[in-house]
Amino acid sequence: MERKDKGKASHMAGKYDDLSHAQLVELLEKRDRTKKLGLVWERDEIEADAAVDANFIACRIDEALSDKPAPWDNLVIEGDNFDALRWLRMTHAGRVKCIYIDPPYNTGNKDWVYNDSYMDKEDRFRQSTWLEFLYRRLTLARDLLAEDGVLLVSINDDQRALLELLMDEALPGMRVASFAWRTRTGGNDAKGAFISENHEHVLIYAKSAFQFGGYEKTYEKYIYWDDTKRDHYRLSDISQPKDMTERINGFYAMYDPETDTYYPSNPQRVWPSPFPKGSKYDAAQHPDVMPVFPPDDATKGKVPAKDQIGRWIKQGHIVFPDEQRVEVFDTLEELRTAIDNADVPMARRTRKIWHEMPHLEFWVGKRIGYGIPQWVRYKRELKNSTQPVSSWITPLAETDTLPDGDDVDLNAHLVSGTNQEGTTEVQDIFGSKAFTYAKPVSLIREMVRQSTGPDDIVLDFFAGSATAAQAVMELNAEDGGNRRFIMVSSTEATEDDPDKNLCRDVTAERIRRLNASDDAKYADLAAGFAYLRTHEIAFEDLDYDLQPADAWAALEAMHDLPLTLYDGQAAWNLHEGETTALVLVDRFDPGLLQWLKGRDRQNLFVYAWAPGQIAQHLDGTHVDIRPVRDTLVKRFQQ
Incomplete structure (x- = not known):
């Protein structure tokens, strides 16, 4: 060394x-x-x-x-x-x-x-x-x-x-992502830090036009039917994963004009922005008013241009609970007592109405809904008919542990065995451990x-x-x-x-x-x-050491033809595929001229070691004859 x-x-x-x-x-x-x-x-x-x-x-x-x-x-x-x-x-x-x-x-x-x-x-x-x-x-x-x-x-x-x-x-520029794959279960050979590696990775690099096939969506959650739109739909969470400090425009009271009921926002997961993209309205500029969408004064008649929530309600994309608890607190003291008793609308342990919230008095005298408005997702409006592939490869033994939810499709995961499957497969085929890992x-x-x-x-x-x-x-x-x-x-x-x-x-x-x-x-x-x-063949030795059979295999592969055995006794070899005809001429034979007559030249490829010697026998027949050696070398050195 x-x-x-x-x-x-x-x-x-x-x-x-x-x-x-x-x-x-x-x-x-x-x-x-x-x-x-x-x-x-x-x-x-x-x-x-x-x-x-x-x-x-x-x-x-x-x-x-x-x-x-x-x-x-x-x-x-x-x-x-x-x-x-x-x-x-x-x-x-x-x-x-x-x-x-x-x-x-x-x-x-x-x-x-x-x-x-x-x-x-x-x-x-x-x-x-x-x-x-x-x-x-x-x-x-x-x-x-x-x-x-x-x-x-x-x-x-x-x-x-x-x-x-x-x-x-x-x-x-070709990196896409990576898969995480479980190689084994219960590994005990821990390293110095007392950690056992049970996973490997599969790095994914691809050309720009590549896409995984994805998995067909099951549509099992599309259990409702809309007679008007003649389409199946499902209900899903309408909130966004942002809190009220991150998305001030999402913190407002959603209003159901049909039942005159108001729904408070979860401060940890606020409602979607009520304003179309490009709108300059900012709820933070109006701190003295509790935002309500759709606005009370616009529920009868035309929806204001800046009110996306009202538009979604009219389009049927937002639905409100049919059966739910509704309360009206006539005084601020009643409301505060309900807050103390956690008897207001809740998101698990989070109160949607709390003592220090802005405009607490707004909720006094209002019909307050304890249910949750939901988003209507129509089957026909899906952007893709397939679910993207998850980067997590799930072991066969753990398919029942995949998380479920509105945005998780259990069929969107690659499912694979561990290394033990690979070892067992080799033993089954060879009858022995012919290959490790x-x-x-x-x-x-x-x-x-x-x-x-x-x-x-x-x-x-x-x-x-x-x-x-x-x-x-x-x-x-x-x-x-x-x-x-x-x-x-x-x-x-x-x-x-x-x-x-x-x-x-x-x-x-x-x-x-x-x-x-x-x-x-x-x-x-x-x-x-x-x-x-x-x-290997030195370039200067190609004329002597490159065998016709080797050239034939390379030419067939170049033209996307399955490989065949070269007939060294024939003056010329022919491979006719479904759309391509390939000829390698080893020496001149009058039979080649007869074969060329009337042939479709579009997908005909003729190669020869000495094209000039063959061309002089063609008597004006227009055939593109390519040199074997120069063609292969040019392709090899591309």
């Missing part, structure tokens, strides 16, 4: 050897001037990944490890996810609707293999290495998102603050449900045990959707275990087992996939 830090220090010193004293001072002054609020980590002092465009990444299909016959809508990619993301940026940029990842939490316990030489707890660059590792991958992931796409990232409480600042840096399927399934439509793409580039793939499979089985998944996982091979292959033996194997399972609960799950491996 000491040797490594010394080497870095020597490297940094060498950067400034040729600068004069004045230049060094200027550089320091510039750094002081350009300091910004945000997260800083030692990007220059750590060993970072290779540059995004340092070399080309190709993906090659392994037919033996793929599952179900081609064409394959789903992908499992084996390799460093930095390389996989570079390939996906070439093939899927702007098309992924939902990315969910559960990255390493940087515990310092060598719980991940990337840059594991930096993961010693004593390494002062450990946090920066982790941040740089994620930063490079998150910036690539950002380019994959559709304009209505979302990125969901699980993280523990220890690293949440750092990761959130990092994501603000990598995805500026697996997230529960219910957690990811419900987030994907809220984030995607039936034809969207879901990506997990820390796929691990492929929980996200199972979540997609379950949703498709439930609603008949055609969601596609892309799972990226490394082998996690080490010097001690060079034959280890997490992607092959866990990530892909879980999906294979689900496809072949005779267990009733998995009976409807099916998702064929192509198994691909990443490999």
